[in-house]
Amino acid sequence: MSSALRVANTLRPCAQRAIARPAAALATRQYASQAFFPDEPAGPVVKGAIPGPESTKAIQKLDKVFDTRSLNMMADYRRSYGNYLADLDGNVLLDVYAQIASIPVGYNNAALLLGASSPEMASAIINRPALGNFPQHDWADILETGILKVAPKGLDQVFTAQSGSDANELAYKAAFMWKRRVQRGGPDVEFTAEEMESAMNNTVPGAPKLSIMSFKSGFHGRLFGSLSTTRSKPIHKLDIPAFDWPQAPFPSLKYPLDQHAAENAAEEKRCLEETERLIKEFHNPPAAIIIEPIQSEGGDNHASPEFFRGLREITKRNDVLMIVDEVQTGVGATGKFWAHEHWNLQSPPDMVTFSKKAQTAGYYFARDDLKPNKPYRQFNTWMGDPARALLFRGIINEIERLNLVENTAQTGDYLYAGLERLASQYPNEIQNLRGKGQGTFIAWDSPRRDEVLKSAKGVGINIGGSGVAAVRLRPMLIFQKHHADIFLERLEQVIKA
């Protein structure tokens, strides 16, 4: 009996059965119409009110030591499996929110459990290195067979980090160092005494008055630099000092897209023009722009591939870097591994950041001039986490083995078609349906959004919102047509109620 199996034996009967499947079943093949988790529950189970008595007790206990005001549901991960999230009272919900879009290949995924029970993982957990100084002997292998194997086209280097906010801020730092290097005249120009002295005092020229430009309603994190670029909701930003950095307009598209083609094109043109004007004129010049392929936290706002291609041209023309924030869109959810693959850019973005479904974080880049001219400029104690990098490698293997990007594209089309039918039946309940051809990264607006999210729990669906009025779908990559059927049926119940 393998050690992982022994581990699995002590809990989670479902995971145990899955892990005990013959090795042949683990070989790469098409699972087109086959269930990825054959022993998943057949559907949600709702035993009573959520939270029930056991969850209520646990919440009261937790409230004494942890802020529970944002608590959505007290989960029991021992009993969660595949697409299903369990609680302490026997309720089992179909989860289309997936830990704010971060669980990629199912709760208690058997292959990940095997990896998490390996000696390699145990060592990574207990012997965490300072990677910049004392990397482990196989760090190159872990990067090459994992994080770098799925690097966006044209970007072959990575700087690892610990969260999405962290990844974005490190990308900003790389952009600022790059911009000052250009302004200074190259990598070999030494820092002046004035620069070194003023940097220590947080003043120019050592601490330059440069900026990162972001877009209205964008979300890029909550630390001080990333929060200065976040423009989604006041509650994220109130009372926190921020940098005087510019905000460009993000297109406000009308739906259905095919009925508003000319208007939407004009809106995107307006936004591109204003963006370029700001780049040229803003008093703290941008070193880079940052943008999400689909604005997620800000309300599931889309723009066309033409818009993004236009942005790429503007940034090139004005010697400004383009950072694509794929923290929420990346790793398969839009039916491409990276959402920006939908754009067919002539030249790749300068940096792409990731976190969430990767379960580790960082930014990809290619240009050698994005490496600082000296060591220790981009550095910290841990510089990422080999344990989480191993996990991402396992996730990538699962995605390949089960062909999950293709699955998400297909399931997404099926789900979208079902939602279109519901939208035509209940036009007031499902407004501005969006995300066609974007995998399962689908959303719509609801005039009674918070009520819908709450009622969904009562029929066994765990679902999240974004922006002010959007219901956002963020199922895992193992979400299949039979899950979509259950989801559509239950959603209709909520709408009718």
Added chain:
Amino acid sequence: MSSALRVANTLRPCAQRAIARPAAALATRQYASQAFFPDEPAGPVVKGAIPGPESTKAIQKLDKVFDTRSLNMMADYRRSYGNYLADLDGNVLLDVYAQIASIPVGYNNAALLLGASSPEMASAIINRPALGNFPQHDWADILETGILKVAPKGLDQVFTAQSGSDANELAYKAAFMWKRRVQRGGPDVEFTAEEMESAMNNTVPGAPKLSIMSFKSGFHGRLFGSLSTTRSKPIHKLDIPAFDWPQAPFPSLKYPLDQHAAENAAEEKRCLEETERLIKEFHNPPAAIIIEPIQSEGGDNHASPEFFRGLREITKRNDVLMIVDEVQTGVGATGKFWAHEHWNLQSPPDMVTFSKKAQTAGYYFARDDLKPNKPYRQFNTWMGDPARALLFRGIINEIERLNLVENTAQTGDYLYAGLERLASQYPNEIQNLRGKGQGTFIAWDSPRRDEVLKSAKGVGINIGGSGVAAVRLRPMLIFQKHHADIFLERLEQVIKA
């Protein structure tokens, strides 16, 4: 055979023997003069140049995908054990740097290995929750039996984070929200429309012009807010935009302390007065000050308990919070669990931040008014990491079982006495010896510091520097007198050479 033991079997013969010790040996008892890792190597092994041929190959391979300019040594953690760090060429060094002061209880610690091979850990790795929304059912237990069990006196709540920089920035955010709440007139005063609108534009009043005050040569991290308070070296700060925040003077003490008592007291008085003046007069008023008990990255700079008690009084008098950054000093290294316990404060600091040896991060606090008035103001996807919180619990258990804080106090006194002897023999080589009574958190200045660090490897010692000229000792908590003897003997070889 337990699954952990099976895991251990596949590698690390030393760890395997340790884990196979009879259970009785694991019971709590005094290990006063006994080796914590009885099967540790008897001493360093240096087989040749470092890096040797295998390490050089591995470094060349890594260099293709990772910035190796800050690489100190290519490590083989499979063969590292206790206080000893191995490489790929058979070299085994006594490690008094410990991953930049972050490995607490030994490489391949058997008790941690057991924990890391448990079903609980595997689940925490693969089912990482969005803790603020969907905490796991036993999150309260994990906090109470781990992180909160060692909470600094007077601070009974915790906000978990992912790195030291992250922890400090979250503490700053808590301070800013608190300050604005006071200015606004209490938690129930609603945000104005003007505040909400201006926050979205990064301008006052929503994004206030408040500051965090830090001290000359302090180090608090490298993200945008934390870097604005870091004042150690230009290389950390150059080219990165920074907030216009104030910097107070940190006392520059003369050694030996007992020969410069009056001068040093005058210097501390001067610094306290200037700090208070800055708090009252700086154009962007501070919501908080942040200070390290011993400035680590900045050169191992100490101040007296009286100085810190003076600071506490100044902050109380001026309605400014006091954040103590224990990222490097915390978790036992100074012979107290928290270094600020050396100060005997009348009232505890308002927040204490931690990371490194805790292997997870966050800030402790007590005052209820440091909880934001509404949910989602202090929030992110992961909000810490249950896997790393479990590891910290295991570390705390090891510290208690082996009485490691007391060990560090005793070993530190022994080591300091040995260094005093060397300093009197070689007064030009060991200058400004400091850290007496501070456990193993000891440093001195060397006129040829970088050469000493490099030569130390040749005699089997891995050691780090801080500031411009300091050699800093940061051994693990399992560093014992027999290790100190080896260290002192080898150091003398380096000095003589």
